[in-house]
Amino acid sequence: MHLPDKTIERLSQYRRNLLISLSKGKTHIFSHEIAELLHITPVQVRRDIMLIGYNGTLRKGYDVKALIDLIGNIIDTEEGQNVCVMGLGNLGKAIIKYLCGKRPKLKIVACFDTNKEKTGRLYADIPVFDAEELTEKVKTMNIAIGIITVPFERASETANRLVNAGITGILNFSSKPLNLPGHVYLEEYDMITSLEKVAYHTKEK
Amino acid sequence: MHLPDKTIERLSQYRRNLLISLSKGKTHIFSHEIAELLHITPVQVRRDIMLIGYNGTLRKGYDVKALIDLIGNIIDTEEGQNVCVMGLGNLGKAIIKYLCGKRPKLKIVACFDTNKEKTGRLYADIPVFDAEELTEKVKTMNIAIGIITVPFERASETANRLVNAGITGILNFSSKPLNLPGHVYLEEYDMITSLEKVAYHTKEK
DNA sequence: TTTATATTGTTATTTATTTAACAATTAATT
DNA sequence: AATTAATTGTTAAATAAATAACAATATAAA
Numbered sequence: 001m002h003l004p005d006k007t008i009e010r011l012s013q014y015r016r017n018l019l020i021s022l023s024k025g026k027t028h029i030f031s032h033e034i035a036e037l038l039h040i041t042p043v044q045v046r047r048d049i050m051l052i053g054y055n056g057t058l059r060k061g062y063d064v065k066a067l068i069d070l071i072g073n074i075i076d077t078e079e080g081q082n083v084c085v086m087g088l089g090n091l092g093k094a095i096i097k098y099l100c101g102k103r104p105k106l107k108i109v110a111c112f113d114t115n116k117e118k119t120g121r122l123y124a125d126i127p128v129f130d131a132e133e134l135t136e137k138v139k140t141m142n143i144a145i146g147i148i149t150v151p152f153e154r155a156s157e158t159a160n161r162l163v164n165a166g167i168t169g170i171l172n173f174s175s176k177p178l179n180l181p182g183h184v185y186l187e188e189y190d191m192i193t194s195l196e197k198v199a200y201h202t203k204e205k
Numbered sequence: 206m207h208l209p210d211k212t213i214e215r216l217s218q219y220r221r222n223l224l225i226s227l228s229k230g231k232t233h234i235f236s237h238e239i240a241e242l243l244h245i246t247p248v249q250v251r252r253d254i255m256l257i258g259y260n261g262t263l264r265k266g267y268d269v270k271a272l273i274d275l276i277g278n279i280i281d282t283e284e285g286q287n288v289c290v291m292g293l294g295n296l297g298k299a300i301i302k303y304l305c306g307k308r309p310k311l312k313i314v315a316c317f318d319t320n321k322e323k324t325g326r327l328y329a330d331i332p333v334f335d336a337e338e339l340t341e342k343v344k345t346m347n348i349a350i351g352i353i354t355v356p357f358e359r360a361s362e363t364a365n366r367l368v369n370a371g372i373t374g375i376l377n378f379s380s381k382p383l384n385l386p387g388h389v390y391l392e393e394y395d396m397i398t399s400l401e402k403v404a405y406h407t408k409e410k
Numbered sequence: 411t412t413t414a415t416a417t418t419g420t421t422a423t424t425t426a427t428t429t430a431a432c433a434a435t436t437a438a439t440t
Numbered sequence: 441a442a443t444t445a446a447t448t449g450t451t452a453a454a455t456a457a458a459t460a461a462c463a464a465t466a467t468a469a470a
Contacts (some may be wrong), residue, residue, distance in 0.1 A: 005402070006427065012380070012401040016380060025208055030447070038382045042447090043429065049397055050449060057447050058436050075405045083400070094299035095396065106404055145403055169407030171399055175221060177243045185406035189397055191300065194376055194392055198218040198350055199311055200280045201348070201390035202374030211457065235417070247417090248459060255419060263418050263466050 003074070007048045013038055013189040014048070015071040022064045030061040058090045076105035081169075086158050087150035088113040088128055091173055095147060096124050109141050131161070138165040152176045208279070212253045218243055219253070220276040227269045235266040281310035286374075287348045291363050292355035293318040293333055300352060301329050314346050336366070343370040350374040357381045360362055 003011075010097035016123050017037040031049070032042040049062065054070050056062040060160060084101075085092050100108055111128045113119055119130045127136055137143065146162040148155055148170060162170060163184055172178055172188045180186050208216075222242040226234060236254070237247040254267065259275050261267040288304075290297050293316050305313055317336045319325055323373065324335045334342055351367040353360055353375060360381035367375060368389055377383050377393045385391050 004427070008402050008405050009398050012398040013380075013382070017382075017399065018429085026248040032447090039384050041429075044427095046448065047450085056448065058434085059338075059438090059446060060436085061447080075401050077404075077408050081404055081407065090295075090302045094295035097295045098396060099400065103401065106400060137244035144407055145400070147400070152286065169403040171403050175218075177218070177222075179244050187401060187406075188402045189394065189396075189399055190218065191303060191394075192221065193214050193217040194394055195304065195311060195350070195352070196280050196308065197213050198376050198390060198392045199282075199286055200213050201392075202286065202349055203280075205284050205373055205388060205390060209457070237417085246459070249457095252420085252458085261418060261430065263464085264416060264468090266417080272469085 001052075001053070003051055006153060007051055008075070010038070010040070010044070010048055011052070011071045011074060014045070015068055015075070018064050018068050018071075022068065026064055028061045029064050029067075031056075033061070051069050072105070076103075080105035081145055082107055082109045083140060083145045083147060084108070084110040084112060084134075084138070084141075084143045085126075085147045085149060086112050086131075086162065087148070087154075088115075088118050088123060089149060089151075092122065092147075092149040095173075097127055100124060100126070106145075109143060110137055112137075115149060131158075134161055135165040138162075138167060141166065145171070148172045148178075150174060206256075206258070208256055212256055213248070213280070215243070215245070215253055216257070216276050216279060219250070220273055220280070223269050223273050223276075227273065229410045231269055234269050234272075236261075238266070240359065277310070281308075285310035285312060286301060286350055287312055287314045287346060288350045288352060289339075289343070289346075289348045290316040290331075290352045290354060291336075291354070291367065292316075292359075293320075293323050294354060294356075297352075297354040298328065299356060300378075301331055305329060305331070311350075314348060315342055317342075336363075339366055340370040343367075343372060348372065350376070353377045353379050353383075355379060 014034060031045040034045045035042040052070060052074060054067060082185055083106055085096055087109060092111060096108055096111060111123060111126050112131045112134055113128055114131045119128050121128055144167065146167045148158055150158050152174055155174035156178060159170060159178045159180060163180060168183065169185045170180065172186065175192055176192045177188065178186055219239060219273055236250040237251045240247040257275060257279060268356060286313055290301055290313060297316060297387060301316060313331055316328060316331050316333045317339055318333060319336045324333050326333060330381045349372065351372045353363050355363050357379055360379035361383060364383045364385060368385060374390045375385065377391065380397055382393065383391055
């Protein structure tokens with residue numbers, strides 16, 4: 001089953017908002033209610049749900065719990081995936097604190113830095129290792145995904161290390177565009193670009 | 206002149222990479238060289254450049270300096286735009302340190318928080334004000350753009366305050382989807398969604 | 411000088427994504 | 441029991457974005 005990228009993004013958001021609805025005691029939800037939560041159209045919601053092969057019940061809507069579970073089956077693996085953060089600068093720290101505990105199937109289990117003053121201890125309960133130990137720890141700790149928060153200049157080298165260590169997914173927060181072998185999935189996010197996009201549109205109005 | 210959103214994003218990245226090329230003494234650059242920097246195709250580069258109405262010279266490529274300036278004319282305003290950060294948590298701090306000084310026409314001039322222990326002093330040379338002072342400071346400091354880094358629960362309220370204070374562009378890092386009046390440009394980024402996207406694709410491979 | 415090569419600018423095609431349209435049908439109302 | 445309203449699931453149409461195709465031409469090579 002092929003799912004469009006944009007659908008995956010929305011599924012992630014559906015799930016998080018559905019979890020909130022569920023915690024409020026809601027057992028069923030209509031497409032227009034989900035749409036309202038995300039400020040998109042009901043058609044889009046229904047189409048996405050169709051694509052993942054789920055069926056709601058007419059005039060009752062979708063079973064919140066069942067939909068959450070199905071999205072989980074699509075996004076997560078059964079055992080979960082371990083994640084490491086490369087670089088314990090401000091961004092690395094923010095990401096660790098922000099993500100820890102948010103998604104049970106995506107655990108941040110380690111952080112790596114080259115600065116000896118930072119390594120060898122815990123940050124927010126996450127062990128901080130020397131970057132030299134990457135390959136070993138990726139194996140022993142079964143790490144699948146790496147998040148790059150190192151500065152521009154060291155991004156490519158860091159990415160190569162991750163790839164060589166056997167990682168299969170990378171989220172790159174450095175503004176250095178990376179070039180990786182096809183078997184590694186790469187997602188890039190550039191804060192400056194986001195802000196400049198806002199600047200452009202703000203100016204236009 | 207209407208420019209696609211994706212083109213704006215790439216223009217931001219062209220510029221930053223061109224600035225690096227320029228600092229290395231490069232005066233002219235071919236479309237395939239720019240493409241290589243960003244790992245996209247030369248056609249896309251040429252098409253974007255066509256859209257902004259710039260002309261290179263055949264067999265010499267594009268004038269680096271001129272292209273940088275033209276992109277600046279598109280993205281930036283002449284006087285620059287002032288930016289504030291809402292919330293001085295880990296993410297707020299990371300953003301301040303990461304963005305400060307990066308783009309001369311986008312200055313972070315203030316930060317706002319509700320925690321009295323954080324307000325009334327500087328963080329990384331940026332004054333931290335009480336959120337109560339928002340409206341006043343937006344006016345006196347001429348702030349055009351707000352970056353939201355507060356937690357989910359307080360995001361909507363924070364956004365409303367920004368809008369009421371007269372801000373016209375918002376970059377939202379909270380995972381709460383916002384609903385704003387049409388005259389305010391909104392850009393949203395959700396770290397968890399990014400990571401879950403990586404998880405999905407990593408799993409698929 | 412002529413020919414070949416590299417490179418731009420632009421139009422046409424393809425692919426991806428969103429939006430619209432609407433049939434089917436369940437539940438509620440009369 | 442018949443009618444109306446609400447809601448899903450799905451196909452069709454529209455829009456947006458990326459890629460391919462190629463003409464034009466400046467420079468380098470023969």
